[in-house]
Amino acid sequence: MKKSFLAAAFTLGVTLQPAQGQDLTAAQMHARLGTEAAQDQYSGYASLCDLEAHIRNVNVPRLRKPAGANQSERRPKNGNRPQRIDIPATQVFDNLWFLGTASVTAWLYGSEDGYVLIDGLTTDAEAQKYVIEGMQAAGLSPSAITAILVSHGHGDHYGGADYLAKTLGVDILMSQEDWDLVATLGEHPRFGPPPVDGGTVADGEILRFGSSEMSIHLTPGHTPGTISPIFKVYDGDRQHAAMLWGGTGFNFGPDVEIFQTYAASAQKMRRVAQDSGVDVFLSGHPRRDGTVERMSQLASRVDGTAHPFVRGEGGYALFDVLEHCALAQAERFLAQSAKQ
Numbered sequence: 001m002k003k004s005f006l007a008a009a010f011t012l013g014v015t016l017q018p019a020q021g022q023d024l025t026a027a028q029m030h031a032r033l034g035t036e037a038a039q040d041q042y043s044g045y046a047s048l049c050d051l052e053a054h055i056r057n058v059n060v061p062r063l064r065k066p067a068g069a070n071q072s073e074r075r076p077k078n079g080n081r082p083q084r085i086d087i088p089a090t091q092v093f094d095n096l097w098f099l100g101t102a103s104v105t106a107w108l109y110g111s112e113d114g115y116v117l118i119d120g121l122t123t124d125a126e127a128q129k130y131v132i133e134g135m136q137a138a139g140l141s142p143s144a145i146t147a148i149l150v151s152h153g154h155g156d157h158y159g160g161a162d163y164l165a166k167t168l169g170v171d172i173l174m175s176q177e178d179w180d181l182v183a184t185l186g187e188h189p190r191f192g193p194p195p196v197d198g199g200t201v202a203d204g205e206i207l208r209f210g211s212s213e214m215s216i217h218l219t220p221g222h223t224p225g226t227i228s229p230i231f232k233v234y235d236g237d238r239q240h241a242a243m244l245w246g247g248t249g250f251n252f253g254p255d256v257e258i259f260q261t262y263a264a265s266a267q268k269m270r271r272v273a274q275d276s277g278v279d280v281f282l283s284g285h286p287r288r289d290g291t292v293e294r295m296s297q298l299a300s301r302v303d304g305t306a307h308p309f310v311r312g313e314g315g316y317a318l319f320d321v322l323e324h325c326a327l328a329q330a331e332r333f334l335a336q337s338a339k340q
């Protein structure tokens with residue numbers, strides 16, 4: 001314990017004094033670092049550092065309720081299903097559009113000579129409404145979509161992908177690792193069956209379409225083959241580099257090794273992002289990072305002022321949050337297994 005406390009403090013080049021002689025565990029120390037990093041720009045991520053949180057596992061087939069299971073149990077009255085809020089298609093950069101709801105986003109990247117849609121929303125009906133009709137209402141051509149890149153194999157991102165792929169006659173792209181994952185998941189009562197075929201993309205690959213391109217980076221953790229792409233975005237004559245952290249939540253079970261893998265992915269991605277000059281940090285879940293609030297700031301933006309999605313250097317705190325919260329949970333479950 002002590003060793004990891006000191007090792008991490010050393011890596012960071014900071015000295016952390018336990019408050020009033022209190023001996024912080026390694027888990028608490030990482031949780032504190034992660035929470036502090038989240039304070040300024042990433043408060044929606046701070047819950048990742050909650051050392052009391054129940055860590056469920058959604059990377060396994062959903063268990064069927066036994067016949068006769070109580071109806072009220074099936075659908076909690078207070079609803080842990082967040083309310084769907086209508087958001088029109090919104091142009092965030094010259095070549096990047098938000099399509100989706102306040103709970104999940106399909107980012108449309110590229111231009112009329114070719115787009116890639118990142119993620120397929122939750123259901124066929126959502127995909128039809130927010131992607132097909134959303135694009136049409138914004139004067140964009142759904143037929144210019146060349147592929148659907150699914151960031152990771154969870155139903156809230158692939159639920160409508162199959163429908164879009166068939167309607168538009170394009171491929172679904174995923175990492176091989178997540179094709180393997182979805183092949184084990186079976187049908188979900190809300191998201192339907194996972195897609196069964198499409199193409200694969202690999203770490204380091206450059207995806208080219210129309211006059212655009214994006215680089216593919218695998219960041220395993222959230223799922224075994226989560227993809228975090230990097231791509232150039234334009235704000236008039238200003239160019240920025242955007243990264244989408246492909247999968248965030250800790251819902252893969254209390255598995256120390258996966259938490260360590262997740263932390264390593266955050267570390268790796270920080271280096272890749274720095275090398276690519278990333279200054280725009282995106283999420284597939286608007287509630288995590290205040291996407292909706294920033295889109296409304298964008299709508300009232302005065303010409304010549306900063307773009308609300310450009311975070312610059314301060315944005316790199318994201319990787320501190322992700323890394324330390326993952327390490328905090330790894331230490332938590334390591335300590336628990338040592339006790340048993």
Ligand SMILES: [Zn+2]
Pocket residue numbers: 152154222247248249
């Ligand atoms: Zn997910």
